[in-house]
Amino acid sequence: MSFINYSSREINCKIVYYGPGLCGKTTNLQFIYRKTNPEQKGKLISLATETERTLFFDFLPLALGDIRGFKVRFHLYTVPGQVFYAASRKLILKGVDGVIFVADSQIERMEANIESLEDLRINLAEQGYAVEKLPYAVQYNKRDLPNVAPVEEMNKLLNVNGVQWFEGVATTGIGVFETLKGVAKQVLLELKKHY
Amino acid sequence: MAGSDLVMHDNEFQKIDEELQRLHQQANASVVFLVDKNGQLIASAGDTHNIDTTSLASLTAGNIAATGGIARLLGEKEFTILFHEGEKDNIHISLIGQRVILVVIFDQRSSLGLVRLRVKKTAEALAKIFDEIASKAEKEKVEGGKTAESPFAEISDEDIDNLFK
Numbered sequence: 001m002s003f004i005n006y007s008s009r010e011i012n013c014k015i016v017y018y019g020p021g022l023c024g025k026t027t028n029l030q031f032i033y034r035k036t037n038p039e040q041k042g043k044l045i046s047l048a049t050e051t052e053r054t055l056f057f058d059f060l061p062l063a064l065g066d067i068r069g070f071k072v073r074f075h076l077y078t079v080p081g082q083v084f085y086a087a088s089r090k091l092i093l094k095g096v097d098g099v100i101f102v103a104d105s106q107i108e109r110m111e112a113n114i115e116s117l118e119d120l121r122i123n124l125a126e127q128g129y130a131v132e133k134l135p136y137a138v139q140y141n142k143r144d145l146p147n148v149a150p151v152e153e154m155n156k157l158l159n160v161n162g163v164q165w166f167e168g169v170a171t172t173g174i175g176v177f178e179t180l181k182g183v184a185k186q187v188l189l190e191l192k193k194h195y
Numbered sequence: 196m197a198g199s200d201l202v203m204h205d206n207e208f209q210k211i212d213e214e215l216q217r218l219h220q221q222a223n224a225s226v227v228f229l230v231d232k233n234g235q236l237i238a239s240a241g242d243t244h245n246i247d248t249t250s251l252a253s254l255t256a257g258n259i260a261a262t263g264g265i266a267r268l269l270g271e272k273e274f275t276i277l278f279h280e281g282e283k284d285n286i287h288i289s290l291i292g293q294r295v296i297l298v299v300i301f302d303q304r305s306s307l308g309l310v311r312l313r314v315k316k317t318a319e320a321l322a323k324i325f326d327e328i329a330s331k332a333e334k335e336k337v338e339g340g341k342t343a344e345s346p347f348a349e350i351s352d353e354d355i356d357n358l359f360k
Contacts, residue, residue: 002200003201003235003237004200004202004203006204006205007205008208012235043249065357065358067350067354067355068346070346072358088264090264091261094232094233095233184358188350191347192348192350194200195200195202
């Protein structure tokens with residue numbers, strides 16, 4: 001659910017990073033935070049446990065610039081990836097405008113990826129959304145590790161609809177902005193359809 | 196897309212702003228905020244320059260969402276009021292018409308009783324304004340008309356690429 005304010009000439013959109021535990025959702029946000037000019041970003045808020053596992057969500061507001069005199073703001077959220085935080089994940093998806101699914105490329109995490117994707121589908125459906133109709137992209141993260149599955153195989157398992165996908169190494173920033181841009185673009189084009 | 200986007204025009208924004216300014220004065224509050232349920236700040240009144248309003252909006256919505264989750268687990272529809280008491284500042288959070296969240300921050304110059312009383316009045320007025328916004332959006336949807344000054348009408352790939360330079 002975007003918020004378009006004609007009075008302050010602002011457009012606010014919400015993008016959620018989804019994916020299994022330890023796949024690199026928070027790392028994506030941290031990289032974006034580090035590489036963005038101070039005047040374009042707000043605080044990176046992390047509601048995490050003492051061991052830096054996301055407990056509720058991370059939040060990063062980004063003001064990217066202007067389109068036709070309207071300030072465009074993206075609010076980036078991550079969900080807690082661990083299976084038992086299911087209830088919290090549902091809450092964060094409320095009012096989402098676009099989703100980035102971060103998949104862990106390591107072969108041994110493939111089952112966790114599939115499980116998380118299924119969880120995303122169910123949670124979106126509960127709110128009347130469908131992955132197919134939402135601005136959505138997949139990021140195959142951790143491509144720098146030795147034991148990664150080939151992208152073709154991951155596409156078969158996690159991207160049957162053939163949506164936009166990106167290879168990423170969130171720790172060094174490879175693919176991070178590309179993925180965000182991919183979904184941000186879809187979100188704005190979706191708004192164009194409606195307004 | 197499920198749900199509908201929130202589109203706010205000048206006159207509606209002014210009405211909301213007036214209500215918040217009034218509440219700010221009458222409740223003797225430090226700051227008053229209005230946030231949508233997804234965590235986006237709609238409007239504020241009072242001295243906000245020392246406060247990270249964007250973060251506050253997002254966390255308040257998270258707070259309301261979590262409390263709503265607890266309510267449903269207990270078979271309640273929603274807990275509509277939250278109150279946090281601090282050493283100096285207190286925060287009163289209330290859900291209005293299942294749509295927006297009204298946040299009042301106040302210190303010892305005011306009291307919980309006064310804030311609750313004034314919030315109740317403002318809530319009624321705000322609920323009415325948001326009903327109007329919703330019915331207007333519905334009407335526009337039926338008519339299929341796009342707003343004349345829509346910033347999206349001529350949006351191009353280049354515009355979007357420029358955002359990421």
